[in-house]
Amino acid sequence: MRLFEACAPDFPVTDPGLATIEDVKLVHGSDYIDTVQRLSQGLSCPEEAVRAAGFLSGDNPAFSGMHDAALAYSGGATQAARDIANGGMLSMTVTGGLHHARQNQASGFCIYNDCAMAVSILRKAFERVLYVDIDLHHGDGVQWIFYEDRSVMTLSIHEDGRFLYPGTGHVSERGAENSSVNIPLLPYTTGDVWLDALREVLKASVDRFRPEAVVLQMGTDAHVLDPLGHLSVSAQEWLEGIVLVKDLGLPLVALGGGGYEQTTVPRMWVAALLTLLGLPVPDTQPDGRAFFDENLPTPRDNNRAQAEDIVRRVLHG
Numbered sequence: 001m002r003l004f005e006a007c008a009p010d011f012p013v014t015d016p017g018l019a020t021i022e023d024v025k026l027v028h029g030s031d032y033i034d035t036v037q038r039l040s041q042g043l044s045c046p047e048e049a050v051r052a053a054g055f056l057s058g059d060n061p062a063f064s065g066m067h068d069a070a071l072a073y074s075g076g077a078t079q080a081a082r083d084i085a086n087g088g089m090l091s092m093t094v095t096g097g098l099h100h101a102r103q104n105q106a107s108g109f110c111i112y113n114d115c116a117m118a119v120s121i122l123r124k125a126f127e128r129v130l131y132v133d134i135d136l137h138h139g140d141g142v143q144w145i146f147y148e149d150r151s152v153m154t155l156s157i158h159e160d161g162r163f164l165y166p167g168t169g170h171v172s173e174r175g176a177e178n179s180s181v182n183i184p185l186l187p188y189t190t191g192d193v194w195l196d197a198l199r200e201v202l203k204a205s206v207d208r209f210r211p212e213a214v215v216l217q218m219g220t221d222a223h224v225l226d227p228l229g230h231l232s233v234s235a236q237e238w239l240e241g242i243v244l245v246k247d248l249g250l251p252l253v254a255l256g257g258g259g260y261e262q263t264t265v266p267r268m269w270v271a272a273l274l275t276l277l278g279l280p281v282p283d284t285q286p287d288g289r290a291f292f293d294e295n296l297p298t299p300r301d302n303n304r305a306q307a308e309d310i311v312r313r314v315l316h317g
């Protein structure tokens with residue numbers, strides 16, 4: 001956060017503390033939470049329970065203290081959601097956005113689903129909550145947790161699940177009354193095409209659903225330099241996606257998410273935080289390096305025609 005504090009010295013950064021066990025229970029089952037707590041304390045668990053909870057997979061090794069660690073990364077989201085439920089317009093953190101955790105299973109480095117906790121807290125104050133996920137990966141955990149809930153719309157734009165974890169997020173996953181919206185894009189789709197698809201689907205979805213509040217997951221791994229995926233989005237184009245959500249003018253909880261390239265992640269999140277606050281993004285970072293991307297690799301193919309076909313299928317079946 002030093003970079004953010006250097007760019008926005010007038011905005012205090014506060015410690016939200018841990019999420020509570022009551023927050024976790026808004027989303028996760030008691031047996032699953034019990035398994036997480038036991039493994040976290042080094043206590044034995046039946047192998048079948050450990051397997052069912054997702055801790056025998058390579059992505060989610062059980063480790064000492066993981067319950068408290070998950071409460072810590074969830075605390076930003078739950079506090080941010082409370083700020084908005086209590087009348088705020090914008091609250092944000094970059095520690096959370098762990099969107100893969102299921103109701104009763106860890107998945108994709110995610111133990112507790114802080115995004116879903118934030119949505120659940122907002123639902124106590126708002127009739128309809130929109131969840132927007134711009135991470136490279138499909139926001140599957142949040143989608144499945146609210147799949148039958150017409151009061152929560154989940155909208156995820158991501159690399160096509162045929163080519164990337166978690167393998168879901170197809171257009172055909174539509175939820176109750178079309179409250180699940182997915183934009184799966186082919187590998188190497190460029191940021192201009194990504195942005196146009198997000199703009200069109202977001203507008204149509206908001207017009208139809210009329211949300212009262214928004215949770216935004218700001219994963220940065222759709223960036224062209226990110227090593228985990230194959231989308232070709234620049235920091236500037238990704239930031240325009242943030243602006244689309246900001247311009248809805250709705251109470252907003254903004255969370256972090258994935259991101260695995262150390263020269264892009266901090267720049268993108270600080271640019272997002274500044275932009276959400278209405279502050280300009282400087283041309284250079286305090287150390288003199290450029291804030292935005294320069295000399296990015298030339299895209300192989302923009303996949304525009306395919307993306308436009310996907311958007312047509314999303315909006316018109």
Ligand SMILES: [Zn+2]
Pocket residue numbers: 135136137219221257258259
């Ligand atoms: Zn991701």
